[in-house]
Amino acid sequence: MAHRELTAARLRAILGAGTRVGTAPDGVPRAVPESADACALVLRTATQEQWRVRIEGGARWSPPDAPADLVLTTAGLRRVTDVSATDLVATAEAGVPWSTLRRRLADHGAWVAHDLPGDERTLGSAVVTGTAGPLRAGFGALRDHILGITLVTGDGRIVQTGGRVVKNVAGYDLAKLMAGSFGAFGVVTSLHLRLRAVPRADMTLTATGTRDHLLDAAHAVLAAGRTPAAMELLSPRAGGTGSAGQWMLAVRMLGMESEVAAQRDAITQNAGLPFTPHGGADAADLWRRLLSGTGDDEVTLRLATLPEGLADALDLVAHHLDETVDDWISVTVPSGQIRWSGAAGAEDIALLRRNAAEREVPLTIERAPWPVRKRLGHFGAYRAGVGRLVDQLRRSFDPGRVLTVAVGAEQ
Amino acid sequence: MSVAAQILDAIAGIVGPRWVRRQRAELETYASDGLPTLHARPGAVVLPGHRDEVIRVVRVLAHHSVPFVARGAGTGLSGGALGESDTVVIALTRLSRILSIDPINRRAVVEPGVVNARLSQATAQYGLHYAPDPSSQTACTIGGNVAENAGGPHCLKYGVTTNHTLELEVVLPSGEVVRLGSPNGDQWGPDLVGLFVGSEGMFGIATEITVRLVPTPRAVCTLLAAFGSIRAAGEAVSAIIAAGIVPAALEMMDQNCIKAVESSIYRAGYPTDAAAVLLVELDGETATAVDEESAIVGDMLRTRGARSVKTAHEQADRDRLWQGRKKAFGALGRLGPDLVVQDAVVPRSALPDVLDDISRIGARYGLTVSNVFHAGDGNLHPNITFDRTDPEQRARVERASGEIMETCIAAGGTITGEHGVGSDKLRYMSSIFDAETLGAMRAVRRVFDPEERSNPGKVIPVHACREWSGAIRYDRGRTVAIETA
Ligand SMILES: Cc1cc2nc3c(=O)[nH]c(=O)nc-3n(C[C@H](O)[C@H](O)[C@H](O)COP(=O)(O)OP(=O)(O)OC[C@H]3O[C@@H](n4cnc5c(N)ncnc54)[C@H](O)[C@@H]3O)c2cc1C
Numbered sequence: 001m002a003h004r005e006l007t008a009a010r011l012r013a014i015l016g017a018g019t020r021v022g023t024a025p026d027g028v029p030r031a032v033p034e035s036a037d038a039c040a041l042v043l044r045t046a047t048q049e050q051w052r053v054r055i056e057g058g059a060r061w062s063p064p065d066a067p068a069d070l071v072l073t074t075a076g077l078r079r080v081t082d083v084s085a086t087d088l089v090a091t092a093e094a095g096v097p098w099s100t101l102r103r104r105l106a107d108h109g110a111w112v113a114h115d116l117p118g119d120e121r122t123l124g125s126a127v128v129t130g131t132a133g134p135l136r137a138g139f140g141a142l143r144d145h146i147l148g149i150t151l152v153t154g155d156g157r158i159v160q161t162g163g164r165v166v167k168n169v170a171g172y173d174l175a176k177l178m179a180g181s182f183g184a185f186g187v188v189t190s191l192h193l194r195l196r197a198v199p200r201a202d203m204t205l206t207a208t209g210t211r212d213h214l215l216d217a218a219h220a221v222l223a224a225g226r227t228p229a230a231m232e233l234l235s236p237r238a239g240g241t242g243s244a245g246q247w248m249l250a251v252r253m254l255g256m257e258s259e260v261a262a263q264r265d266a267i268t269q270n271a272g273l274p275f276t277p278h279g280g281a282d283a284a285d286l287w288r289r290l291l292s293g294t295g296d297d298e299v300t301l302r303l304a305t306l307p308e309g310l311a312d313a314l315d316l317v318a319h320h321l322d323e324t325v326d327d328w329i330s331v332t333v334p335s336g337q338i339r340w341s342g343a344a345g346a347e348d349i350a351l352l353r354r355n356a357a358e359r360e361v362p363l364t365i366e367r368a369p370w371p372v373r374k375r376l377g378h379f380g381a382y383r384a385g386v387g388r389l390v391d392q393l394r395r396s397f398d399p400g401r402v403l404t405v406a407v408g409a410e411q
Numbered sequence: 412m413s414v415a416a417q418i419l420d421a422i423a424g425i426v427g428p429r430w431v432r433r434q435r436a437e438l439e440t441y442a443s444d445g446l447p448t449l450h451a452r453p454g455a456v457v458l459p460g461h462r463d464e465v466i467r468v469v470r471v472l473a474h475h476s477v478p479f480v481a482r483g484a485g486t487g488l489s490g491g492a493l494g495e496s497d498t499v500v501i502a503l504t505r506l507s508r509i510l511s512i513d514p515i516n517r518r519a520v521v522e523p524g525v526v527n528a529r530l531s532q533a534t535a536q537y538g539l540h541y542a543p544d545p546s547s548q549t550a551c552t553i554g555g556n557v558a559e560n561a562g563g564p565h566c567l568k569y570g571v572t573t574n575h576t577l578e579l580e581v582v583l584p585s586g587e588v589v590r591l592g593s594p595n596g597d598q599w600g601p602d603l604v605g606l607f608v609g610s611e612g613m614f615g616i617a618t619e620i621t622v623r624l625v626p627t628p629r630a631v632c633t634l635l636a637a638f639g640s641i642r643a644a645g646e647a648v649s650a651i652i653a654a655g656i657v658p659a660a661l662e663m664m665d666q667n668c669i670k671a672v673e674s675s676i677y678r679a680g681y682p683t684d685a686a687a688v689l690l691v692e693l694d695g696e697t698a699t700a701v702d703e704e705s706a707i708v709g710d711m712l713r714t715r716g717a718r719s720v721k722t723a724h725e726q727a728d729r730d731r732l733w734q735g736r737k738k739a740f741g742a743l744g745r746l747g748p749d750l751v752v753q754d755a756v757v758p759r760s761a762l763p764d765v766l767d768d769i770s771r772i773g774a775r776y777g778l779t780v781s782n783v784f785h786a787g788d789g790n791l792h793p794n795i796t797f798d799r800t801d802p803e804q805r806a807r808v809e810r811a812s813g814e815i816m817e818t819c820i821a822a823g824g825t826i827t828g829e830h831g832v833g834s835d836k837l838r839y840m841s842s843i844f845d846a847e848t849l850g851a852m853r854a855v856r857r858v859f860d861p862e863e864r865s866n867p868g869k870v871i872p873v874h875a876c877r878e879w880s881g882a883i884r885y886d887r888g889r890t891v892a893i894e895t896a
Contacts, residue, residue: 086649087758087789109655130602143605144574157879159851163843165756167788167828169560169609170836170843171870172852173573176605184601197655223515225538225626226696255695256656258703262696304597306516336516336595362599379600385589389858390600396854396879407600 034076044156047400057122065370066404088195094124110195113139130180137334138229143179148192154398185397201260204283205275214249217271218333224270229254235329294341300366320352377409412497414454432456449490462618470586483555489833523554539624542569560609562829564660567787573608580619584865612866614859628694630701636717637685643716644687645763660692661787668781672735675742679735739783747796755819756828776811790828841875850877
């Protein structure tokens with residue numbers, strides 16, 4: 001606990017004129033630093049004073065409800081510092097909304113080959129939660145697009161890892177540790193990202209049917225040695241099919257025109273489904289709807305299994321979380337990810353997690369109200385020996401334990 | 412200092428006496444890696460035959476606080492697998508089993524000593540391959556690839572080792588065994604697999620590795636374009652990438668390299684009067700699609716000044732074009748008794764200027780610099796041939812290498828793209844990372860290895876680190892103390 005109660009006035013006095021100070025909706029004083037140095041000052045002071053700190057991005061995805069003496073928001077870090085269309089590298093601050101970044105890059109004919117569930121999320125939020133959408137199938141997780149990260153540690157040190165070039169093995173890859181860490185090691189203030197030129201052709205195929213029929217079709221596409229940019233299986237609610245039991249399979253192909261046309265023919269044949277083709281604005285709408293559909297849900301979980309284990313894992317999810325029949329489920333078939341959104345209690349999630357772990361399937365809580373996160377942790381139980389490593393890493397980066405992030409389960 | 416005989420006897424009791432090397436002449440084999448400029452004879456070499464033996468050996472070494480170095484095939488190019496006389500080298504070449512291949516889920520589980528190319532051979536029957544393809548792939552091991560985060564020509568499209576490593580079993584320097592990652596690749600926690608890949612043997616020994624496999628493309632086409640100037644070739648590289656074309660590989664060789672290849676047994680039919688050649692590989696779903704793409708790329712190459720563009724479709728023709736590239740280091744080795752190869756990366760757009768600067772630096776020091784490199788990634792490999800027995804020449808090579816590195820850093824680049832820091836590039840680390848960041852790296856290392864016994868002295872220039880108050884510390888009484896601010 002803090003030595004002395006922190007007020008906005010006191011915070012202002014300590015931080016000086018360099019950092020804006022306000023108050024969060026729950027009454028907690030909020031610092032709005034505009035540089036890594038200012039973040040460092042805030043976190044150094046917090047460590048000295050033993051203030052618990054909650055780090056917030058846009059507060060549009062995870063609820064900003066962790067108990068804290070001080071909020072540090074990345075809202076003051078909103079610059080896209082640099083975009084190089086020739087080198088296909090961009091540098092942006094963590095508080096930049098993903099949609100802003102996407103627009104800025106599009107002006108240069110470039111993009112980050114990644115899509116993001118949720119609306120108006122910040123780049124920092126995407127990075128620390130390790131969130132991925134359907135494009136994960138073809139392009140990997142967000143960590144695979146990060147070339148360098150600037151991180152301010154829990155005790156206010158500025159660490160700059162990686163670089164601005166597309167290939168780099170100088171020193172340990174600390175950026176990997178930060179991506180998907182839920183902010184356990186500090187606040188990410190800026191990133192260097194790998195871009196791609198906007199592909200020349202972009203085509204989507206969709207089909208509806210029962211879950212298992214579509215899953216079999218997707219497996220047939222994989223077995224034939226094909227990996228489209230996205231191949232997402234969607235529950236009736238997520239796919240907006242409008243009828244219970246009717247799931248959707250959405251396949252996206254990107255690349256040169258000739259290649260996309262060849263893939264379309266091959267995939268249609270392998271899947272044996274009566275696909276509807278979508279192009280242009282129609283396809284863009286479809287994917288946007290898929291990504292923003294979970295906005296209001298309280299809980300988002302992700303499970304990671306092998307493609308072959310998807311039916312079993314989906315059954316498990318249905319078994320434990322089936323009170324709401326109309327679940328929002330999105331399955332990235334080629335890489336074996338399941339994302340589930342809805343309302344669920346800690347008990348049910350804990351049970352699901354335990355059963356999933358027995359199948360070597362990690363369940364990550366991407367978002368949930370604080371009491372659930374606190375009790376279960378974003379990651380929960382680790383494998384033997386790993387918990388100690390994670391604990392010691394946290395101690396190295398946040399020796400004062402000021403960051404209120406529930407990584408592991410409550411003991 | 413040397414390693415006490417009774418410790419080696421205890422280890423011989425685990426692996427069998429014939430798998431412990433102690434004689435000077437035997438140890439000489441392990442006194443260098445692929446880099447000729449560094450030499451260090453370890454105290455002993457142990458060759459365990461099973462993961463359980465690795466664990467037991469590491470535990471004996473932990474008990475006696477003996478430093479150790481993991482070693483794969485010893486093809487590393489940064490002195491990473493070298494150890495001093497107080498060190499035991501643990502060679503993993505006998506752990507060479509492919510434990511399982513799962514074609515449906517596209518993954519394989521291997522022991523660390525499996526040779527890179529052998530894995531792709533074994534998975535070919537399923538139409539799958541292991542994508543990272545270092546030019547040393549017929550010799551180097553997957554364990555060494557993981558430790559270095561190795562790359563290769565086809566990593567431009569398919570990604571480097573870190574993008575293909577899903578799960579690891581690691582023996583920590585204490586002898587404790589941990590499993591990082593999951594069969595899927597996602598983790599029960601922060602990404603410790605991503606952290607381990609590229610840690611150059613300093614976090615422990617990987618004893619089991621699960622990798623992703625990738626479908627082998629159905630249609631492939633390789634283009635060879637000859638240019639009258641390096642600059643034009645460099646500009647063509649940027650143009651292709653910026654046009655939204657993602658070749659499977661995009662490699663460049665300069666005239667010195669072309670000549671070396673063409674006068675060797677690896678002759679590939681490169682035009683020896685060209686200032687540079689580009690090797691561009693395109694792959695995809697059907698021959699028609701790839702042909703269309705290669706026509707577009709061919710036009711781009713010609714517009715950007717290519718004198719000639721040769722297209723190879725047949726496997727044998729493509730193999731021949733690639734042979735020259737893959738064996739270029741071997742061919743360059745014939746130009747002089749010794750060869751150093753650097754590994755800096757620069758932004759693609761800086762390639763033409765940086766290549767000009769490198770050739771000027773070579774000329775100034777009277778040295779032959781040849782370039783063969785991953786142009787699509789901006790990953791340079793300037794090679795300097797020399798004679799290491801001539802101290803004056805060695806000094807010139809040292810100075811020229813330093814200047815080349817400075818040039819690349821000044822262009823916004825980094826000191827190594829795939830070969831690792833090892834001992835060779837230690838001195839450059841503080842030119843790209845500040846004391847705080849180096850301190851963070853050291854603190855992370857000490858979480859895995861509090862005594863700093865696993866591959867000691869590599870990667871982190873300890874004198875240049877700022878101490879981390881929260882870091883794990885080891886003291887003489889063998890307790891691990893955690894200090895907090
Ligand atoms: C002709 C030639 C061409 C090359 N081309 C390329 C290229 O295109 N791309 C590229 O990336 N590299 C290239 N290299 C460099 C080298 O082949 C790679 O770095 C390779 O990954 C090293 O593998 P190795 O088995 O030889 O490892 P070693 O050289 O034996 O060891 C390298 C490092 O890995 C550590 N290590 C080994 N095994 C383990 C383990 N199981 N657990 C933990 N640590 C371990 C060692 O301690 C050491 O630090 C080339 C080298 C040569 C000689």
